[in-house]
Amino acid sequence: MSLQIASLNSGSNGNAYYIGNQTEAVLVDAGLSCKETEKRVLGLGLNIQKIKAIFISHEHTDHIKGLAVLANKYSLPVYISKGTYEKSRLNLHATQVQWLNASQPVNIAGLTIQAFGKKHDAQDPYSFTVNNNAVTIGVFTDIGAACDNVIHHFKTCHAAFLESNYDEEMLENGRYPYVLKNRIRGGYGHLSNKQALEIFINHRPSFMSHLLLSHLSRDNNDPKLVQQLFEQHAQQTKIVVASRYEASELFYINSNTLGQRILTRPLQMNLFA
Numbered sequence: 001m002s003l004q005i006a007s008l009n010s011g012s013n014g015n016a017y018y019i020g021n022q023t024e025a026v027l028v029d030a031g032l033s034c035k036e037t038e039k040r041v042l043g044l045g046l047n048i049q050k051i052k053a054i055f056i057s058h059e060h061t062d063h064i065k066g067l068a069v070l071a072n073k074y075s076l077p078v079y080i081s082k083g084t085y086e087k088s089r090l091n092l093h094a095t096q097v098q099w100l101n102a103s104q105p106v107n108i109a110g111l112t113i114q115a116f117g118k119k120h121d122a123q124d125p126y127s128f129t130v131n132n133n134a135v136t137i138g139v140f141t142d143i144g145a146a147c148d149n150v151i152h153h154f155k156t157c158h159a160a161f162l163e164s165n166y167d168e169e170m171l172e173n174g175r176y177p178y179v180l181k182n183r184i185r186g187g188y189g190h191l192s193n194k195q196a197l198e199i200f201i202n203h204r205p206s207f208m209s210h211l212l213l214s215h216l217s218r219d220n221n222d223p224k225l226v227q228q229l230f231e232q233h234a235q236q237t238k239i240v241v242a243s244r245y246e247a248s249e250l251f252y253i254n255s256n257t258l259g260q261r262i263l264t265r266p267l268q269m270n271l272f273a
Contacts, residue, residue, distance in 0.1 A: 002254035010214040011244025024109040034069040040247040056080040058122035059088035083124030119144040121188040144188035159210035159253040165190035166220040
């Protein structure tokens, strides 16, 4: 059985990642409005009723902006760490909140979701893998450095959303104040293109069919540059740059091929805007 994956949006303006099988799905983060999430799920040819839970990585606004409305409208459980929940100031019904525990995987029907800690300047941040019948998908964004957790889980993935936030020269020469530059590149901010590429080259498994490069900076990166950089080393892995303006295509990921692409609509030119 394969898993379906898509980035609904990826960037500082909102993050949400869809992972599911034929009957159930989960969202990792809910940084789009409920209305926009519904629109993009429908645009992929999916039924939003398939979504059975939302997993939250950390409390920054671009990851939780649409959470309360979406969770309340569809009566969805929200898996979130205690530290993240307290810092977020979210107001969810007590019956919806499920505490994350890195030592205890969560089973949602046929999906197994594993949380693990990471380096980011948030209260208690997590990343995730989602597994279904020997197919594993990883969500590795908002990571300051490639810690042992990230490397360990990346090696298990048939497909992954991997942050490639900034080009080092563009950040250094850009308009951001010095304090913000240091926050981004200081080990608890975001991964640069170079850091992400090192993870990909050194730790990708031979069976990784898709890499969706995620959370690109609008000001300090260039999607075309990122695409070209990774494609030089792609071999059999399909490289996709996730957009900050629209959903990606929907992909089927399985364990015994290098994956299949599902075109849900013609490619839009602003994919690389």
